[in-house]
Amino acid sequence: MTRDPADLTAADHLDAAREMAAADRPYLAHLLAEEAARRTDDPVTAAGIRASFPDPTTTRTETD
Numbered sequence: 001m002t003r004d005p006a007d008l009t010a011a012d013h014l015d016a017a018r019e020m021a022a023a024d025r026p027y028l029a030h031l032l033a034e035e036a037a038r039r040t041d042d043p044v045t046a047a048g049i050r051a052s053f054p055d056p057t058t059t060r061t062e063t064d
Contacts, residue, residue, distance in 0.1 A: 010039035017053055026056040 013036035020029035033053030037046040 010036045013039065014049065021053065026053075029053050030055050 013032045017029045017032035017036060020026075020032060030053045033049050037049040040046040040049065
């Protein structure tokens, strides 16, 4: 593991996003995926990352 967060790659952030999604932490997964997308040079790949981890505050439904 690295000690400097600046050394983390897009792949590191994407792996962490998957882990957070599996742990039912959708907002944290979304934030990590956004950082992975930001660090990705290819716009199509970045868009795919964002689509895989949508903002849960805009997609959740309220239940009684």
